[in-house]
Amino acid sequence: IARGGGDRAGTLESIEELLIGADIGVRTAGAIVEKVGSSGISLNEESVRDTIRNEIISILSGTCQPGVDLLVKPHVIMVVGVNGTGKTTTIAKLAHRYKTAGNQVLLAACDTFRAAAIEQLEIWAGRVGADVVKHKPGADAASVAYDACSAAASRGMDTVIIDTAGRLQTKKNLMDEVAKIGRVTGKVVDGAPHEVLLVLDATTGQNSISQAKAFSEVCGVTGIVMAKLDGTAKGGIVVAIAKELGIPIQFIGTGESIDDLAAFDPETFATALLG
Amino acid sequence: EISEKLESALKRIKGHGKISEKNVTDALKDVRLALLEADVNYKVVKQFTDDVKTKALGKEVLTSITPGQLFVKIVYEELRDLMGEGAKEVALAPNPPTVIMVAGLQGSGKTTACAKLARRFSQKGKKGMLIAADIYRPAAVDQLETLGKAVPVEVYYERDEDDAVGIVERGLKAAKSKALDYVIADTAGRLHVDEKMMEELTDIRERVHPHETILVADGMTGQDAVTIAKEFSSTLGIDGVILTKMDGDERGGAALSIRAVSGAPIRYIGVGEKLDALEVFHPERMASRILG
Ligand SMILES: Nc1nc2c(ncn2[C@@H]2O[C@H](COP(=O)(O)OP(=O)(O)OP(=O)(O)O)[C@@H](O)[C@H]2O)c(=O)[nH]1
């Protein structure tokens, strides 16, 4: 148990390393540790951990929660992110959630590029009981989005979830495309897309900040889903994202089945991070 | 050419008549920050800076008239040497078919990498086969089939089969009967902490004895790269690594973490989604990229 001055520095240093090891990032970890270290609290290990935990909870809870307007039908959710983070699987989980809550769900197969992307989405749709609007592979993604929103509107469906192709945020033409997909939905449904969810991979390091910044600038991210938290990566980057960009974390993905989606809880997350 | 952090490290050492241990220690703080921001694991960074410190405190730096330059040179060379030798492509076995097994975490880029490797081999005049051993992911077989047609390369698959090990075994048998040069088995993404799924990999290995087991890792992987590499290395054994999605703006510190922990050579990097987007690994380029 750390007691004296030397131990105090040691305790703070080892907690800083733990935070860095959780992908919080060296700057954010340093800021948190400095704030706690200068707060004059008793520096035994347990109270340091508790104070850090509370600081993390406060950072995560501080992000602006946009009021999600569920009064407009269909409610349109666009899902974006870089390659392989878990977008399509997350959409299946979300669709399952909305179906279970009694909604009619339509999925838009707007990844018209990657091999078997449409087939993958169709299989998930079948499993959760959602409809799919698709075109041929290679078709214009924005027109698929347009058709999907029109179909959902005319059929009186409750929810449209748009699957988009993975794209690295550094590819300007692909980022232009995702912005266009978003704009096009707004032409069919008032205020669409009502949600833009960025799916991040928990194993990704500092690049998640660059991803969050870029996608936010290009198509306005309303919330983040942190997928693959069932691994050993802690996903601490969301603390840095909350601190620097103020984007709220909506859900976490904890596996490959349709039930493996949980609402984000800052307390549970902060405890697991320091665990 | 060198990053801000290294510039600032240089400044700490330059302009001092005589370099002290404190100057080197302070400069190493900047190196540490640069590496951590590049996603190198903090334990690997600690080891690296300790090694650099030992070299930098050698008589050479302390008596050099350009100690700053020499210090940066030591940092860069130490990093480059850790990256291993460049251009060590997958070697084809003397008695075909060369059996290659590809493994890694979910979404890292394995299926795409299999097709890219096949494209590379076919450009060298080799005939082979891809084996679709991911029996879990929806439309995994369709994905490999579609990519296979684009290479073009034959794809062996069995729909509605729930034994991945058997699929690889039978695919290999088919490849032998056709006297093919190579087979590449694509496996399902899995967590290194999923015992049952890791066992599937060791079962495949025991059944078909791959000449090469490749870890396909996402180039943007953060601190967890160390744990992933350690588990795959100790449980399965890694002969080579492919680092994917390096066409982004991530610094790629995972490369150093994976090298430090597994000792396996990084053979290729993925630089795009197209089948020709596979480059041979260059240690010096990677060192410069990580240092920012
Ligand atoms: N363990 C785990 N695996 C996940 C999770 N979410 C997705 N996956 C897996 O990650 C892999 C990629 O998932 P996809 O849904 O295809 O990812 P994507 O972002 O749509 O990929 P692209 O469309 O190619 O960019 C699949 O093997 C999924 O089963 C999760 O929360 N935990």
Ligand SMILES: Nc1nc2c(ncn2[C@@H]2O[C@H](COP(=O)(O)OP(=O)(O)OP(=O)(O)O)[C@@H](O)[C@H]2O)c(=O)[nH]1
């Ligand atoms: N930009 C870029 N994208 C890549 C690269 N390699 C793969 N991808 C993309 O990353 C995503 C995932 O690739 P997959 O080959 O499906 O990954 P996987 O490891 O087989 O995924 P699972 O089988 O679900 O574990 C796809 O969208 C690929 O097109 C690369 O080097 N650069």
Ligand SMILES: [Mg+2]
């Ligand atoms: Mg997808």
Ligand SMILES: [Mg+2]
């Ligand atoms: Mg795959």
